[in-house]
Amino acid sequence: MFAFPRHSTHRQADDLLTGGLGLDGLRAAAPPAFADPVAPTAAELRRRALWSNWRGIADLAPAGGYGTLYGGMPSVPGREFHALATVPGARHPHRVMVQVPDAFDAARRCVVVTASSGSRGIYGAIAVAGAWGLPRGCAVAYTDKGAGTDYFDLDAGMGTGSDGTVVGPGQAAAFNPLGNASATNPAPAAGSERAGHGVAFKHAHSGDNPEADWGAHVKQAAQFALAQLDEAYPQAAPFTFDNTRVIAVGISNGGGAVLRAAEQGDWLDAVVAGEPNVSVDGVRPLYDIGTEAGLLMPCAVLAVEDRPRSPLSALAQKGGELRCASLAAAGILAGGDVAAQARQAHAQLRASGWTDAAIRAGTLSVDFDLWRAIAATYASSYGRFGVGEHPCGYAWSALNPDFTARAATASERAAWWADGSGIPPGAGIGLVDTKAALPDPTLPGLQCLRALWTGEDAQARRVHAGIAQTRAGLPRAGLPVLVIHGRDDGLLPPAFTSDPYVARAQAAGRDVHYWQVANAQHFDGFLALPDYRARYVPLLPYVYAALDAVMAHLDDPARPLPADALVPARASGPEPLTAAHLAVPR
Known part of the structure; x- marks a missing residue:
């Protein structure tokens, strides 16, 4: 089930949560530099991917309250395990990763499983699941859910290796649309190395419609976590869904993915979905x-x-x-x-x-x-x-100043895995119309x-x-689910997503709870823009609070999950954000 496994240790100045950057390093305007821009090391790529994904998801500005009012970035030492996994029927793999902190307690075994938001790479939920789970001693399992930043340079015939570095024709790439060596097709296709021009990426060009398999991607990530815990703690093995607490959390597309995972049988203990891209029959997708x-x-x-x-x-x-x-x-x-x-x-x-x-x-x-x-x-x-x-x-390519397509440079190609968001434009790739x-x-x-x-x-x-293959069903009966959505979401308006999903689930008697947050839009990362900070509050504080609530409920089932709430949040304007502005339900 899992191919190209690898693991690494991250301690002292290279922790699991920030790669040693800490809050100050993540706030830096420029990304961590590569010693050789044409050939960055796997460690440099990892640190830069952490920087770009934290900044893309969280509001890290000093006035926004991250690290003081909510959340935190303690140095978390531990180990990372990576692999490629393939769901049944798929032509291309998705990435899976599990981070195991040194403070993991095998006697109170806990796994937080997550999926990247948007189409981001494997670190695309670090600010959501990693920031909450790792400091609490939980292992955190991730999937890029069949999207991610394994871009492929069609002009050069080069893709991305399992460690994020660039690999050439005939070498195993995490994604290769031309049929060259990959996790699912180890034999190169003769004459295909330079077929086409521009850039291909998994979400658009895998031919798998990965969104249809989001739930399976999440479950495979959790299975990978259990398998790696067996190896890391053989004296405590086996780790199974029956003896290990598993909580799923995600936002945006990741939120939709964990709701789809909630349909996948009796293996999850709780689900928290923030601003989910979820679609039910009869509602506009x-x-x-x-x-x-x-x-x-x-x-x-x-x-x-x-x-x-x-x-x-x-x-x-x-x-x-x-x-x-x-x-x-x-x-x-x-x-x-x-x-x-x-x-x-x-x-x-x-x-x-x-x-x-x-x-x-x-x-x-x-x-x-x-x-x-x-x-x-x-x-x-x-x-x-x-x-x-x-x-x-439409096509995707590096662009000249007049927006015409050109071949990518070696330094551009080297940074794609760390800098990309999974859907260009961005990281030096533009949309060719x-x-x-x-x-x-x-x-x-x-x-x-x-x-x-x-x-x-x-x-x-x-x-x-x-x-039609992406429509969501009902979560398993009895599974605690907490959905959080900003009422001002302009990308995934709750009227088309969370509102109908929650209404349908609650009507069917499912244990689904709903926080609707006033004055919250979709992108915490864009609260760095002054006019957006003046109008909106971040959503991550409510996701963390929801995780606290479901953990408390699982520890003590007599403690109920919070009731449905319309949260009267208000923006802080030019002033620092306070708890009064957030009005997080308790």
Whole structure:
């Protein structure tokens, strides 16, 4: 089940939680440097991956309260175990890892299992599960759930090895879309080493629709943890689901993954899901709302008074004005000026289920062009389209200043595993839009992506079939589940995700509890932007508090889980965040 196993020891100046960086090192504006930018060591890549994933998930600014008001980063010595695992029927593996702190107590055996948020690499939940579980002496098991940052350079025929370093043609790569040596296909395919151009990545190009297997990915990560604990503590073996407490936690896509794991039989003891990407039958899935938002929201947010500002807001304003004119020209909007067109686009989103709060917070996704990046990747994944097969002509590549594709440099390629987020753009890789055309360059591609949901051709049917495989069922009866979601989430609005999931589970008598947090949006990491900090609170404090609550309940079943709550959180503005602002349920 597990291939390419490896382990490492992390003590003193190289701990499990921060790689020795500590809070000050993680707050540094520049990432940890490589001694040789073309050939970083596995240890350098690991430390940099920790830096990038902490900063991508948590609000680490001094005024945000991390490490003082909630959370912490003690130095946690211990061991790491890595491998590649493959779920039945998959063509490509997912990464699994377990961190075992030296303080692990085999007499009170505890495993926290998690999945990376978004499409991040194997350290993508370090700020969620590692930060809570490791200081408490729990082993923490991770999976990248079939996505991650094992990017593959199609021009050079180079991929990522099990330790994050670059490997060449014929060497075993963690992901190789060309059929070269990999964990699942050890024999190179003759003549395939340089097939295609640009960059391929697992979420878009594996052909496995990994989201359909999220629950299985999480369970395999937990099984890997038990197997490694058997080896690490042979005198206490065997470690099994019956004698080891296993708590699953994740946020965003990771939150959806642990809810899917809750369907996977009687092996989990509790689940905490933050802002989950979870979809139930009869409710609009992410691909539907995302492609709708990609088309309408650039125009619609222009009707939002006092909307949040980012460094890209001025550019997005111009793009939104273009989009309003384009939609009017297409007959989708009828207003004669930008203001009227924006009001109509806003009204269309409201009519389709978007709240005012979600549209306002969705400004961030407009500013950073997230809707297009997400939709292009998910269309490829759901439809199981391979390299060069994207139905809307999208591709990914290093880019010239004029946005034309070019080959990646050796130093760019070397940093992908540590710096990437799992979905480009980012880490020197851009989105190539072959349908781009003036006056509104991104519109034709977005219309094509939307048609894969609204249309009925063969390609649309493939995408629909893939989405149908991702629908969530009910958690196991009696399993304690606590769901946390920000009411202002503009990427995964609770009206389309947590609200219907919780309602359905509770109606079926499942032990599901729900905290709805006022004034919380989707991205704690973006609270570094002053205007977002002035409006929103972080979600991680509530995830940690939920984990505390389920642990207390498991220790003493007479102590009930917290009741459902609408948490009256409020932003701190320019002042430091306090417990009063968070109003965490107790």
